[in-house]
Amino acid sequence: MNKFNEFNLNENILDVLSKINFDIPTKIQQKVIPLALKGEDIIGKSETGSGKTHAFLLPILENIDVNKNEVQAIILAPTRELSSQIMQMIEPFIDANPKIKVILMSSGLDRERMFKKIEDIPHIIIGTPGRIKDIAFDKASLNVTNCDTVVLDEADMILESGFIDDVGYIIGKMKPKLQMLVFSATFNEQLLHFLKKYMNSPNMIDLNKDNTSPTKITHICYPTRNKEKIIVLMDILNTINPYMCLVFASRKETVKNVYDRLKQSGFNVGIIHGDLDSTTRRVMMKRIRNNDFNIIVSSDIAARGIDIDGVSHVINYDLPYEKEFYFHRAGRTGRAKYDGMCITLYDKEEIKKLEEFHNLGVKFKNMEFREGKFFELKPLFREKKVKSLNKHPEHKKIIEVVNKSKKNGVKPGYKKKMKEEIDKIKRKYRRKMIEEDIKRQIKERAIKKNLSSKEEAKNDEQ
Numbered sequence: 001m002n003k004f005n006e007f008n009l010n011e012n013i014l015d016v017l018s019k020i021n022f023d024i025p026t027k028i029q030q031k032v033i034p035l036a037l038k039g040e041d042i043i044g045k046s047e048t049g050s051g052k053t054h055a056f057l058l059p060i061l062e063n064i065d066v067n068k069n070e071v072q073a074i075i076l077a078p079t080r081e082l083s084s085q086i087m088q089m090i091e092p093f094i095d096a097n098p099k100i101k102v103i104l105m106s107s108g109l110d111r112e113r114m115f116k117k118i119e120d121i122p123h124i125i126i127g128t129p130g131r132i133k134d135i136a137f138d139k140a141s142l143n144v145t146n147c148d149t150v151v152l153d154e155a156d157m158i159l160e161s162g163f164i165d166d167v168g169y170i171i172g173k174m175k176p177k178l179q180m181l182v183f184s185a186t187f188n189e190q191l192l193h194f195l196k197k198y199m200n201s202p203n204m205i206d207l208n209k210d211n212t213s214p215t216k217i218t219h220i221c222y223p224t225r226n227k228e229k230i231i232v233l234m235d236i237l238n239t240i241n242p243y244m245c246l247v248f249a250s251r252k253e254t255v256k257n258v259y260d261r262l263k264q265s266g267f268n269v270g271i272i273h274g275d276l277d278s279t280t281r282r283v284m285m286k287r288i289r290n291n292d293f294n295i296i297v298s299s300d301i302a303a304r305g306i307d308i309d310g311v312s313h314v315i316n317y318d319l320p321y322e323k324e325f326y327f328h329r330a331g332r333t334g335r336a337k338y339d340g341m342c343i344t345l346y347d348k349e350e351i352k353k354l355e356e357f358h359n360l361g362v363k364f365k366n367m368e369f370r371e372g373k374f375f376e377l378k379p380l381f382r383e384k385k386v387k388s389l390n391k392h393p394e395h396k397k398i399i400e401v402v403n404k405s406k407k408n409g410v411k412p413g414y415k416k417k418m419k420e421e422i423d424k425i426k427r428k429y430r431r432k433m434i435e436e437d438i439k440r441q442i443k444e445r446a447i448k449k450n451l452s453s454k455e456e457a458k459n460d461e462q
Contacts, residue, residue: 026051041202066099078157080106129166217334
């Protein structure tokens, strides 16, 4: 799939895609859109920034019947920021086709205005599960029995945020044969068990296999050398002079302290975390998207779902409690065609935790600044030497036997037959090695005997 027009989308959608410079579908879009257009259930495992929002928006927009005055799709997201972001992405398509009615429902928005908007029944509802349940069902008693599609975006965060009961309530109000499109970076057993109750033979799409971290990101671990971390952070910020830098900390208190210290020191800095009140949070996100700051101090909430353009650097003030969040943090940079840098501050106590990420495939460069330039230090971890399977001929032949057995499928006695073939190869190789060793010994003895004869002849001449 090379172009969006190969999906047979309507002209309005294609025109908007052209205007926003979307020409070639991303991997997740190539896999999701054809299946979603057919009405199939999908579980998609993909990192933020892979293009999954348009992967579910385009099929929904294509299938909306503007002549039906009823809710046809509900899109659930764990946070108001992510809900607002999805709304922003759908707005150009609404402008192109004003007959499509969409409403945003999330905390921080005026309740009375939402009640008035819902009187003109929307085709699409976007929002957080708690607010949609409160406004659309508990208060307005909106009829969604004919709704065709529900989307769970960042589903693991919906679960972690305690919204799973609200999601179950909303789905329970919808028709039994419902299309579900579920996207998440991780799927634990509890989430999969929940989805199993509602989904019908979902298509599994996993774009995270063998791709724990984007290749366009340089991962640097930076030693604090017993200095105060905030001082080291300010030294780095002054040196790299970032276009936009996200500084992550695990605890809200740390986020606030780092923000206060940076602001007091004259840095152009913003802040985002879960304890900001609705107004402050909305204003801050608007300023962040307007590029009013070149440094943003954040809790892990901004590592998931919120799309901030132009992040050149990510700095981990500390390491996250959950391993997955390292990759969510790092994934905020190195996006689209740009390279990125993820710098992790560490002291001696954190080396063991860094090694866990190293074992997960993160290729850290141990570096620090000297005279305004990065200077590479001795590597923290040794690369494990892996013996090549092709080094010895018998290994290569054994692999061929195993692959042949897999290709032919599982048949009665296949393990025994495969073992016999492998043992035969090993015996043949050992015999060959013994024969070569015997030849070597014969040759060595012949050379030794020849030298001995020459030595005796020399002595006789003397």
